[in-house]
Amino acid sequence: MKAASDEELIxxxxxxxxxxxxxxxxxxxxxxxxxVLFIIGAVPIAEDIGQEVFVRxxxxxxxxxxxxxxxxxxxxxAIELSIAERKKNKRSAIRSITxxxxxxxxxxxxxxxxxxxxRREFLGLDPELQSIVTLRLVADYSIEVMAEIxxxxxxxxxxxLIQAQHKIRIGLxxxxx
Amino acid sequence: xxxxxxxxxxxxxxxxxxxxxxxxxxxxxxxxxxDYALRKQQDQYLKxxxxxxxxxxxxxxxxxxxxxxHVIKQRxxxxxxxxxxxxxKYQLLILGILVALLILNIMFADNLTFExxxxxxxxxxxxxxxxxxxxxxxx
Numbered sequence: 557m558k559a560a561s562d563e564e565l566i567x568x569x570x571x572x573x574x575x576x577x578x579x580x581x582x583x584x585x586x587x588x589x590x591x592v593l594f595i596i597g598a599v600p601i602a603e604d605i606g607q608e609v610f611v612r613x614x615x616x617x618x619x620x621x622x623x624x625x626x627x628x629x630x631x632x633x634a635i636e637l638s639i640a641e642r643k644k645n646k647r648s649a650i651r652s653i654t655x656x657x658x659x660x661x662x663x664x665x666x667x668x669x670x671x672x673x674x675r676r677e678f679l680g681l682d683p684e685l686q687s688i689v690t691l692r693l694v695a696d697y698s699i700e701v702m703a704e705i706x707x708x709x710x711x712x713x714x715x716x717l718i719q720a721q722h723k724i725r726i727g728l729x730x731x732x733x
Numbered sequence: 734x735x736x737x738x739x740x741x742x743x744x745x746x747x748x749x750x751x752x753x754x755x756x757x758x759x760x761x762x763x764x765x766x767x768d769y770a771l772r773k774q775q776d777q778y779l780k781x782x783x784x785x786x787x788x789x790x791x792x793x794x795x796x797x798x799x800x801x802x803h804v805i806k807q808r809x810x811x812x813x814x815x816x817x818x819x820x821x822k823y824q825l826l827i828l829g830i831l832v833a834l835l836i837l838n839i840m841f842a843d844n845l846t847f848e849x850x851x852x853x854x855x856x857x858x859x860x861x862x863x864x865x866x867x868x869x870x871x872x
Contacts, residue, residue, distance in 0.1 A: 574802055581798040589791035606793045607801050614805055671784045678785075692750060693785035699751055710751075718746045722738045725777050 562626045569617050580626065581610055587627070587695060588634045594675070594694045595638035595686065605641060609633045628705050631697075635690060639683045677727040685720040692717055741771050746778065 560568075560579065568576035585606070592605050612633050613626070620626075678689055684706075691697045691705060699717075703710040738746075741764045747753060748761055764771055820827070 577802070578798045581801060585793060585797055586791055589793050593791055603793045603797070603800075606797065607804050610801050611805060611808070670780070671787075674781055674784050689785070693782055696786065714747065714751050717750060718738055718743055721746055721778060721781065722742065724781055725774070728781070729777055 591634040
């Protein structure tokens with residue numbers, strides 16, 4: 557059976573269909589979680605942020621036009637809320653992306669350590685550069701879609717992405733060398 | 734110096750995220766062939782990008798959707814309760830104001846009929862016009 561499109565589900569949510577809302581949540585939970593967990597780590601507040609992302613969607617669903625992208629809306633909210641949370645708790649320790657990473661450290665300790673080091677460099681970037689790296693390298697969006705999400709020209713997205721990767725590399729390998 | 738991205742490095746990074754012309758591709762291939770430092774940078778970037786792009790599945794745990802719907806319902810109930818408790822908190826005050834208004838209305842009413850107290854008096858526009866227009870006409 558063909559899965560309902562986002563537009564069809566939105567129309568159902570508008571009339572109070574919770575099953576349709578659940579379908580949207582299960583369709584996008586993974587993408588939202590990927591962004592949130594990457595930016596703030598596996599902390600209890602991560603789920604609260606995830607919930608807030610979907611609550612905002614639910615609250616504004618009546619204003620949703622058929623040409624609006626659910627994906628764009630949710631990812632924008634996830635980035636905004638996660639970066640705001642990082643700013644609020646700047647001093648808190650940087651947590652692993654998933655608790656499993658800490659457990660599995662014995663398997664590939666070097667690789668996992670490197671991953672956490674990369675994430676530390678990433679978290680030292682400006683929020684705008686963090687958003688750009690998250691969208692491109694974590695959530696795998698094209699430059700075109702990123703420009704739409706961030707509401708900036710494609711050329712700026714590309715330049716900022718180059719800058720961000722350069723900063724991460726310099727920060728990381730300077731410390732390693 | 735560290736903050737400046739070289740032209741070759743920029744081209745290398747651009748080639749992974751945006752379309753590059755065939756001339757740019759050839760130039761990049763030539764640069765990579767001749768420049769050991771650029772090849773080293775390429776390895777470092779690939780390692781960084783690879784670790785960002787790991788294909789793990791992420792979730793907020795089992796039954797996330799159910800917990801979310803519960804949160805939404807709870808928030809709605811809270812809003813309803815706040816509206817209810819506002820009226821409950823001020824119910825005596827609201828009742829007092831209504832009684833005071835009723836007393837004032839009775840005190841200033843022309844006659845003590847139900848219609849005049851509760852505003853049920855019916856005056857046609859003709860009645861009003863007759864008062865306004867003809868009341869002060871010279872006789």
